[in-house]
């Protein structure tokens with residue numbers, strides 16, 4: 497898709513902080529993270545949302561989601577994780593290329609979707625992920 501920001505990331509036209517990649521998915525840090533390590537997992541083929549994902553792609557896509565979640569949990573010492581997906585403008589979807597949000601959680605009592613952005617640097621998070 498010509499004007500899709502996530503397709504541009506896949507093509508390398510827009511930079512990203514890559515967390516995980518295989519033949520089917522790319523995972524990268526969200527630019528406005530809600531927790532440390534907030535990551536998006538996208539299929540390399542453009543599907544507007546979850547409803548558009550063909551059945552035959554489900555396994556490959558969710559394998560990528562799981563691999564990414566495991567990596568984040570281990571490297572960042574997360575105690576848990578929210579795995580979320582917004583479908584359609586009314587549900588809060590802003591980028592119309594399928595993505596699941598992975599939000600590592602570190603302490604009790606925090607909201608599902610923290611109102612405050614995580615203020616640490618993405619570079620510091622990447623150092624932990626590569627260690």
Ligand code: AMP
Pocket residue numbers: 501510512524525526527528529536581582588589590591592
């Ligand atoms: P959603 O509301 O589910 O469509 O979420 C879209 C997410 O994409 C938001 O959390 C944005 O911060 C994130 N986002 C938008 N552009 C970029 C980008 N170039 N790199 C990383 N994350 C992005």
